[in-house]
């Protein structure tokens with residue numbers, strides 16, 4: 152499991168590793184907000200690319216690099232987003248072609264693969280050159296909302312960071328359902344029966360169950376960070392932080408099964424059985 156970072160931490164932790172000369176060649180950033188994570192990451196890219204002393208709002212009139220980066224034209228930086236539902240091999244080839252030459256205006260060639268869970272095996276294979284024989288002047292950042300969905304050839308070669316952003320209470324759509332569900336199955340001998348009779352009726356389809364478990368994960372993160380149990384979930388009062396972290400891992404594997412079309416009832420049963428082992 153990677154480090155869990157909050158809010159702006161991703162900038163600070165990368166900066167710290169850079170200063171200690173311990174920057175990995177490739178990072179896998181798992182986050183609940185692709186946009187916020189990318190914004191924080193760009194601050195670090197700016198730090199590395201700007202020839203002047205770092206400043207959040209470098210004066211563009213005087214700084215060619217920051218101006219180019221802001222307009223998406225810095226030659227030593229490429230961001231790749233999915234083209235439709237996939238990141239295609241040609242998009243990866245573009246990175247490889249451009250980064251055959253060493254960076255001219257800055258010390259690093261930097262690429263970002265946004266929603267890297269959309270890499271298929273052929274586009275991921277094209278990346279292996281960077282991941283297996285990394286060059287000192289190339290840095291890669293892979294961003295995803297669920298690292299379980301990232302192809303293992305990429306995932307296993309990246310250093311993992313988990314970047315979590317606080318959601319406003321009003322951003323939660325399923326908090327009351329999450330609380331009802333967790334309070335109903337926690338320490339309940341009949342939890343399997345509850346799944347069958349009640350839980351399956353709480354939500355209507357797979358995509359709702361995916362959002363439900365994602366919010367459950369964010370509620371747990373938020374609890375670990377702020378120690379406030381705002382949705383009155385009993386297990387949060389009774390379990391240790393270490394046990395709660397194990398539930399987080401369990402939720403991530405549940406999300407993986409949900410996203411790969413597993414049977415929802417079996418997935419809920421797996422969840423309550425494995426949770427039972429955690430508080431046994």
Ligand SMILES: [Zn+2]
Nearest residue numbers: 201209214217
């Ligand atoms: Zn600058």
